Amino acid sequence: MSSRKPAAPGGTPATSVLEEAGVAHTRHSYAHDPRAVADGGSYGMEAAHALGLDPATVFKTLLVVLDGAPRPGLGVAVLPVTHQLDLKAAAQALGVKRASMADPRTAERSTGYVVGGISPVGQRTPLPTVVDVSATRHATVFVSGGRRGLDLGLAPADLVRVTGAVVAPVTRR
Structure with a gap:
């Protein structure tokens, strides 16, 4: 499981963990616009649109x-930003x-990250994690x-390996 590491200059604990684990990854920056999420928008959809990515490949991290x-x-x-979490399925996948x-x-307290920037990687304390099965349909x-x-x-x-996650269907539209 990933655990929090000091961030290298310009990086974050998430990038430090990936680099230390030898995980190939790419960084994609965009100018966050608070107005994009002010009226019920989502950080994940903002990222998908700002980066020109297929929203089905952009995943959000929920605690x-x-x-x-x-x-x-x-x-x-x-899970994908295009879906909602099925709490019952998540509980089953995590064994509760x-x-x-x-x-x-x-x-925020648990992960050390701010809402809208919570990464599944490099959290203060490793937590039981489930990655939605739909992730396996994509190369990245x-x-x-x-x-x-x-x-x-x-x-x-690599996401599954570095977080120690299980893979299971945990979404609903």
Whole structure:
């Protein structure tokens, strides 16, 4: 699993973890516009549009509260920005009875990243993670790089490996 590393100049903990693990990745920067998300927009769709990417390849990172044995606490779900998280499926994939969305402040404290920039890689504390199975249909997926305005492109298998994730269907439209 990835754990938080000091960021190299110009990088983030996510890029540091990928570099240390020898994971090939690309960095894609754009100017984040707060107005793009002010009226119900999403950070992930903003990234897809700003970078000219197919939204099906851009994945968001959501934190969930896990309820029940064997792992109560927080978990991570990584899924396309075009879909919503199926909490029941996420709970099942992460081996608990129930899951609910984590409060944004809790997500920020746990990961060390700000909402809209939460990366599944390089979080303060490694958490149980599930990557939606749809990621395996793409040669490259894009995830937040650890700050608003930065996405990282990498192979889905590398994302799974570096986060210690399980792969399962966890979306609904």
